[in-house]
Amino acid sequence: MLVLLTLCFTLLVAGCGNNSSKEGNSPADGGNKAGTEKVTINFMHLWPEGISAGQNKIVNEIITEYQAEHTNVTIKTEVLENEQYKNKLKVLSASNKLPDVGVTWAAGFMQPYVEGNLFAPIEELLDGSLKDQFVAGTTEAYSMNDHTYALPLEFNIAPIYYNRDIFEKFNLEVPATYEEFQNVVKVLVDNGVTPIALGNKDRWTGSLWYMYLADRIAGQETLAGAIAGSGSFSDAGLVQAATEVQKLVDANAFNKGFNGLSNDEGKSEFVNEKAAMYLMGTWELPNFTTNEDYSQEFRDKVGFFKFPVVEGGKGNIDGWVGGPGVGLFVSENSKVKEESKAFVEYFVQKWGERAVTGAGVIPATKVDTSTLDLPALYIDLFNEMNKASSITLFADVQMEADDAEVHLNQIQALFGKATTPEQFAQEHDTAISAGQ
Numbered sequence: 001m002l003v004l005l006t007l008c009f010t011l012l013v014a015g016c017g018n019n020s021s022k023e024g025n026s027p028a029d030g031g032n033k034a035g036t037e038k039v040t041i042n043f044m045h046l047w048p049e050g051i052s053a054g055q056n057k058i059v060n061e062i063i064t065e066y067q068a069e070h071t072n073v074t075i076k077t078e079v080l081e082n083e084q085y086k087n088k089l090k091v092l093s094a095s096n097k098l099p100d101v102g103v104t105w106a107a108g109f110m111q112p113y114v115e116g117n118l119f120a121p122i123e124e125l126l127d128g129s130l131k132d133q134f135v136a137g138t139t140e141a142y143s144m145n146d147h148t149y150a151l152p153l154e155f156n157i158a159p160i161y162y163n164r165d166i167f168e169k170f171n172l173e174v175p176a177t178y179e180e181f182q183n184v185v186k187v188l189v190d191n192g193v194t195p196i197a198l199g200n201k202d203r204w205t206g207s208l209w210y211m212y213l214a215d216r217i218a219g220q221e222t223l224a225g226a227i228a229g230s231g232s233f234s235d236a237g238l239v240q241a242a243t244e245v246q247k248l249v250d251a252n253a254f255n256k257g258f259n260g261l262s263n264d265e266g267k268s269e270f271v272n273e274k275a276a277m278y279l280m281g282t283w284e285l286p287n288f289t290t291n292e293d294y295s296q297e298f299r300d301k302v303g304f305f306k307f308p309v310v311e312g313g314k315g316n317i318d319g320w321v322g323g324p325g326v327g328l329f330v331s332e333n334s335k336v337k338e339e340s341k342a343f344v345e346y347f348v349q350k351w352g353e354r355a356v357t358g359a360g361v362i363p364a365t366k367v368d369t370s371t372l373d374l375p376a377l378y379i380d381l382f383n384e385m386n387k388a389s390s391i392t393l394f395a396d397v398q399m400e401a402d403d404a405e406v407h408l409n410q411i412q413a414l415f416g417k418a419t420t421p422e423q424f425a426q427e428h429d430t431a432i433s434a435g436q
Helices: 053-069 082-094 107-115 123-127 164-169 178-190 204-218 220-228 236-250 263-271 282-289 337-359 376-386 401-415 421-434
Strands: 039-045 073-079 101-104 155-157 160-163 194-196 275-279 302-305 319-324 327-330 390-393
Touching (some): 039 337, 053 282, 053 337, 073 337, 160 164, 178 194, 204 319, 220 421, 236 421, 302 376
Parallel strands (some): 039 101, 319 390
Antiparallel strands (some): 101 327, 155 319
């Protein structure tokens, strides 16, 4: 079922396996303190230093501080990039050897792990030091069957980032309508510049384009109904959205070979200023604001705009594709479950303001940014998010696992012209109805 997160923020700003330890104190007491039995917590995350420098630094700082305050605890980390992480999580779950603490996405992604009794309920953490600390609508996406199975760290929306210098060179204005956007694409192609950077080997990247077109043309309610199975992807507006995707492909809007490139490979086209635009979540904000691995000259060129409205469409320009980002889970089968919960509670407490100042991340916890010196790109996106009319959760996250796989495979086929918009719709309807 589609998760519609209507923003009512007053101010987001204003394995397991080898460990050996008896249970510690409750998370509220901080778990085992210095001088008690030695504990090792295995923590697997997806912020490698070379890809997510800001987040990686913050994670390491928090771990160092936690170990200093809990001298009996050792946090052992395994760090993988996004797709490798997802694959490793699946492999570990099959053998019931999840890390003590790990990263998960919400809703449909989390569902099979919850149904398999692999994630521990951790809602008691919301009654302690974290009570009332989360932005409205974030923890709910991690709740099932009256239990909370992870605590969110981020809140994300997906803007279209663009290179100001390239736009100025060709006298291009930020498009407010899809017709204007199509003209931007045409001008860039006519002048030998790649309009859009895309790495669609990972498939969810292409899904962002379809989701926005579906929202702008058919409207959020129609899209929600199709995903829930109460409606159909064969709705004329949703079929038109798929058609528009293929029109962009035919217009050479994307970089060459996009279907065989990873997201990071596709992104490099934008970072190296070979492509003018890049549609991606605000988890990229650190790279375009604070990450010194990217030149200040390049970072100063990056702007953003909202996905344009389609004439005659039902969508609102203030509607976003996005939602709660990743969260932390504790393994149900961890031999150091209580100590792991204590670490998660500590980590979330420390993450908020540091994620803003040190990485340019929009956190899921409330942070007063009024006294913080923040990049203009961050502030502008933050303000846009605060006036959003709705946020539609990423399709592959909200769908059940089997349906999400069909969706992602069909997205790649759609972009690769290996299916028609009508077949694309039918494959979705068949998969969703089969799972009901």
